[in-house]
Amino acid sequence: MGPLHGLRVVELASIGPGPMCAMLLADLGADVVRIDRLEPSGLGVPQAPRFDVNARSRRSVALDLKVAAGRDAALRLIDRADVLIEGFRPGVAERLGLGPADCQARNPRLVYGRMTGFGQTGPLAHAAGHDLNYIALTGALEAIGPAGGAPVPPLNLVGDYGGGALYLAFGLMSALFERQSSGRGQVVDAAMVDGAASLMSMFHGMRAAGGWPGPRGSNLLDGGAPFYGVYETADGKHVSIGSLEPKFYAEMVRRLGLDEKFLRVQGDVSQWPALREAIATAVRGRTRDEWSALLEGTDVCFAPVLALDEVHQHPHAVARGTYVEVAGVVQPGPAPRFDRSVPDHPRPAPEIGAHTAEVLSECGFKAEDLSGLKAAGVIR
Secondary structure, X not given: OOOOOOOEEEEEOOOOHHHHHHHHHHHOOOEEEEEEOOOOXXXXXXXXHHHOHHHOOOEEEEEOOOOHHHHHHHHHHHHOOOEEEEOOOOOHHHHOOOOHHHHHHHOOOOEEEEEEOOOOOOOOOOOOOOHHHHHHOOOOOOOOOOOOOOOOOOOOHHHHHHHHHHHHHHHHHHXXXXXXXXXXXXXXXXXXXXXXXXXXXXXXXXXXXXXXXXXXOOOOOOOOOOOEEEEEOOOOOEEEEEOOOHHHHHHHHHHHOOOHHHHHOOXXXXXXXXXXXXXXXXXXXXXXXHXXXXXXXXXXXXXXXXXXXXXXXXXXXXXXXXXXXXXXXXXXXXOOOOOOOOOOOOOOOOOOOOOHHHHHHHOOOOHHHHHHHHHOOOEO
């Protein structure tokens, strides 16, 4: 049933980190009800619901929130909820009559999660943006990419999901823990710029201590160190080597067959170009899979660089059941793991409004109420 079984969450449909956060909660057993628009928003590439992995394992209620009857139906759902998740620009929920004051006046125990890029306050609070813009302001984007080249967008993992969804989920759980003693809910202001900045904490410390002195692509963890990088193999694929600690570095030198002189140059930045070329030459001598057979499971700190259509076939992923199949779509399973509260198998994302009647009936709506709302175009 999952460790969050019994937690009631209302999610106001959005894109990016909000759905990801709701998926994490639903994966672990929370009853997540997503309030969808009556019609698809047109965001992204149209696709069948089963391909919308971040929208899995919840129920869908379709409401027109711009009319009083739709707003009132939403509030009746929120009356019974522990958590609400919204991802509008600041002020939009208030204009709909669904802001924190509106909801907590009726449900004082509600934890109200707000997911934005720039936060609820500050000069950029109302500006449009995306993951790339948010991580650009935190130094994360500037630090990722090759030496002498432009910064490289790291998918939307750092802002949307790392700095957004995960920090929102952490904030919600923190507020729920505090509620046990206070009996009151509160607002969680989760901004992707704040979360991404927090993810950069270690690098601020390293910079201040002189341990991150150079420009992009010349430091310990950004591809500058030859013993922490990606190398091309004989078949044009790639492997990753992360031999940071001296004992792991020595193991790499030995197993790659490098000259023993390289054992003494790990910390000598002037020798890094020669070391990099030696590693690259050695790695080019075998295919990716040949290196995997030789180095996986050793103290070299090695892994092959896998493509998306390969990851679920790796023996370690198979052994742990890291990936699951839901409605014919292979996708990551719930994480993390629990020894007692094992979550159910994920369910595919629902069609818009698939559970409108079911969920509203749980809130006290009668059949005639639902018929009237449907006739008026308030629900789907």
